[in-house]
Amino acid sequence: MKAIYLDNAATTPLDSRVLEAMLPWLGENYGNASSVHSRGRQAKVLLEDARDTIAGFIGSRSSEVYFTSGGTEANNFALKGIAFNFFGRKDHIITTKIEHSAVIDTLEYLKSRFALVVTYLGTDKYGMIDLSELRNSITSDTFLISVMHSNNELGVINYIAEISKITREKQVLLHTDSVQSIGKIHFNVNETGADTATLSAHKIFGPKGIGALFIRRDTPIDKFMHGGKQERERRGGTENIAAIAGFKKAIEILKDEMDSDIKKYTLLRKKLLNLLNDTFGDSVIINSVNENSAQDNCGYLPNIINISFNPQKVSVDPDTLLIKLDMAGIAVSSGSACASGSPQPSHVLKAIGYDDIAAKSSLRISFGRFNADSDVEVFVKALKDIIT
Numbered sequence: 001m002k003a004i005y006l007d008n009a010a011t012t013p014l015d016s017r018v019l020e021a022m023l024p025w026l027g028e029n030y031g032n033a034s035s036v037h038s039r040g041r042q043a044k045v046l047l048e049d050a051r052d053t054i055a056g057f058i059g060s061r062s063s064e065v066y067f068t069s070g071g072t073e074a075n076n077f078a079l080k081g082i083a084f085n086f087f088g089r090k091d092h093i094i095t096t097k098i099e100h101s102a103v104i105d106t107l108e109y110l111k112s113r114f115a116l117v118v119t120y121l122g123t124d125k126y127g128m129i130d131l132s133e134l135r136n137s138i139t140s141d142t143f144l145i146s147v148m149h150s151n152n153e154l155g156v157i158n159y160i161a162e163i164s165k166i167t168r169e170k171q172v173l174l175h176t177d178s179v180q181s182i183g184k185i186h187f188n189v190n191e192t193g194a195d196t197a198t199l200s201a202h203k204i205f206g207p208k209g210i211g212a213l214f215i216r217r218d219t220p221i222d223k224f225m226h227g228g229k230q231e232r233e234r235r236g237g238t239e240n241i242a243a244i245a246g247f248k249k250a251i252e253i254l255k256d257e258m259d260s261d262i263k264k265y266t267l268l269r270k271k272l273l274n275l276l277n278d279t280f281g282d283s284v285i286i287n288s289v290n291e292n293s294a295q296d297n298c299g300y301l302p303n304i305i306n307i308s309f310n311p312q313k314v315s316v317d318p319d320t321l322l323i324k325l326d327m328a329g330i331a332v333s334s335g336s337a338c339a340s341g342s343p344q345p346s347h348v349l350k351a352i353g354y355d356d357i358a359a360k361s362s363l364r365i366s367f368g369r370f371n372a373d374s375d376v377e378v379f380v381k382a383l384k385d386i387i388t
């Protein structure tokens with residue numbers, strides 16, 4: 001039985017070229033980038049090359065890229081670092097109901113511990129926020145708006161460039177969690193206009209435990225991780241050079257292959273939607289935005305499809321479905337990976353208007369570079385066998 005992995009929004013397999021690029025830094029090149037001797041300098045050169053590579057890819061200056069232990073830390077860095085800087089001066093943050101838990105949990109902590117006021121914007125049925133509601137929510141106490149670039153469960157892309165025009169006009173900072181967007185759509189910090197943006201390597205065929213925060217020059221942000229003088233004194237801790245070498249390679253591969261990756265995701269997506277329609281007709285509900293949603297200006301990632309089954313037509317327990325798919329060698333996800341194992345319905349599906357039962361019964365299928373056409377066929381056939 002061939003294993004079929006359709007859960008690339010949770011994490012991606014390590015590209016073998018990335019592994020190869022990491023190995024020397026796990027072996028003979030073990031220097032600490034802060035050491036002055038040649039081993040240290042060798043690590044430092046890799047560290048700064050990697051920073052240049054990532055900066056080049058997102059259109060920033062190298063000095064605006066800070067390595068972190070992943071997307072979660074980068075989101076914590078941006079939100080806490082900016083909140084600490086404004087502490088005692090301003091106390092209002094605006095965000096959305098569909099953010100990843102790395103944003104929502106951090107903001108809930110800031111709210112309870114530092115009495116910050118957090119406004120959660122609702123969305124339409126696709127997960128898009130209303131720009132006039134956002135504009136009207138800004139008060140003289142607002143210092144930060146955090147809106148994810150694209151959503152990890154639905155794949156919907158928000159209007160970050162439009163939002164940044166509002167935040168600049170109102171002199172409010174904008175953070176965007178762009179973890180899911182990198183490598184799936186064109187992403188450039190200048191076109192996007194956000195002041196801070198989050199990246200994570202394990203969503204782009206790189207290693208886990210490494211990410212980065214883009215911090216636009218002159219953004220008022222406090223140090224988050226106290227310790228040594230690494231990362232221009234903004235994030236203490238010996239750099240994970242092997243992981244950074246992998247992150248660098250993952251980005252280099254994207255530079256060459258992102259267009260063909262996107263083409264592949266688009267074809268797989270089309271094929272899956274057609275097959276689902278042919279096989280299940282109106283028993284299947286497409287929760288994510290798609291070609292048929294007829295929603296102008298509503299962008300979506302090409303690699304994520306979120307579905308559920310119409311409870312009036314198909315009776316299926318989502319946990320059993322996932323387990324049976326797993327037994328058939330197929331990995332997909334229910335809602336977000338960080339919420340799986342939790343009995344809570346997806347907060348994202350609830351935000352777009354689903355009740356608890358519907359919000360608990362979604363499946364997220366997400367494609368990656370190593371998927372083939374046949375993976376989609378096998379998946380839909382297995383789904384049919386299980387359901388019927």
Ligand SMILES: Cc1ncc(COP(=O)(O)O)c(C=O)c1O
Pocket residue numbers: 009010069070071072073075100102148150151152177179180200201202209210211337338
């Ligand atoms: C949108 C989004 N933000 C943040 C994260 C967290 O990133 P990491 O796993 O690198 O901590 C994820 C991971 O699932 C994500 O999808």
